[in-house]
Amino acid sequence: MxxxxxxxxxxxxxxxxxxxxxxxxxxxxxxxxxxxxxxxxxxxxxxxxxxxxxxxxxxxxxxxxxxxxxxxxxxAKKPTKQNFSIGKIWRVAAVITGFIALSIIAWNVGFKRNGQAIATMIQAPKGARTHVVLPDSSSVWLNAESKISFDQHFGKDNRDITLEGEAFFDVEKEAVPFQIHTADFDIEVLGTAFNVKAYHNDDVLSTTLIRGSLRISKENSSGTVDQVVLKPNEKVVLRGTPQERLAQSFALEKNIDGQAEADWKDGWLTVRGESLQDLCKKIERLYNVTVRFEDESLKSYHYTGRIQQLSLEQVLNALALTSPVMFNVNEKEVTLRLNKSTQSKYQ
Structure with a gap:
């Protein structure tokens, strides 16, 4: 409770x-x-x-x-190379006040003008997650700062969706292929469940298959097409800046815990060997804040663990308990600095 x-x-x-x-x-x-x-x-x-x-x-x-x-x-309220485990955070969290955020779904509808199709956009803003059932009865969970869009023919002539950000899809099987378009790659599927992480400005993009099968493709800067067919518990990863990814090929990872890749939709904040710099990108989206590093060396610290439905302060306290991090929160800005008094414990 x-x-x-x-x-x-x-x-x-x-x-x-x-x-x-x-x-x-x-x-x-x-x-x-x-x-x-x-x-x-x-x-x-x-x-x-x-x-x-x-x-x-x-x-x-x-x-x-x-x-x-x-x-x-x-x-509505905000949701609330050294490696460190934050598994013990749960023992701390057990005596700290719990926190939950109510997700807000934003709908934007564009009406037909000059013969162009009607477009519908569904968006989860920073600090929120949301779930929606599409016209074809497929389900989509949107992570913070993510959005999908589709036209008025969706579910009839096509099942094409454009995605920006991260989403989990549970797709109904139909004769019309379900297709997802991101800025970097495309996905085609008949019926399956999978997670897509495609924040365009992130350095790591990925697609993880839970069940079924799907085909992922991208056109490289050389004009060739890179294509991968995924099996359950497999994941494709695309690394680099947006410009670098144009020349990159997919990296295939097997024997992935597919369910864990999508546990964000159930309220979990999960990190798997991620740097503090990458973790802070998640924190910025989840809590609608800006994180500033006072000491650049903190960006290289790495973390592994998962915690559920905690407030911003509780997450920051967890970091402070497991690494030499001190923090200050001023409205929507978080400042991180090195805690020199505890630094020796983590070297």
């Missing part, structure tokens, strides 16, 4: 009730909350709006009206 403030807990459970994902323990807690007449009334009003919105065709969604109603009801 999350140790959030009562009001925040109410709306956290409200979101799960609307998506029919309450556990048996949460169901009992939810029933207790709904005995409050005022809260029950507010929830019923929100539920009416939710039910109406889910029956609208994509082109009829009123983004501004939806946004105002949801924000009026839910108080």
């Amino acid at each position: 999350q140790n959030t403030e009562p009001a925040e807990r109410q709306w956290y459970l409200a979101a799960k009730a609307l998506s029919s994902s309450l556990t048996s323990e949460e169901q009992m807690e939810w029933e207790a909350f709904t005995r409050n007449e005022k809260f029950r009334h507010d929830f019923e009003q929100l539920k009416k709006h939710w039910n109406v919105a889910t029956t609208l065709p994509y082109a009829d969604i009123n983004k501004e009206a939806d946004w105002e109603i949801v924000l009026g009801k839910i108080k």
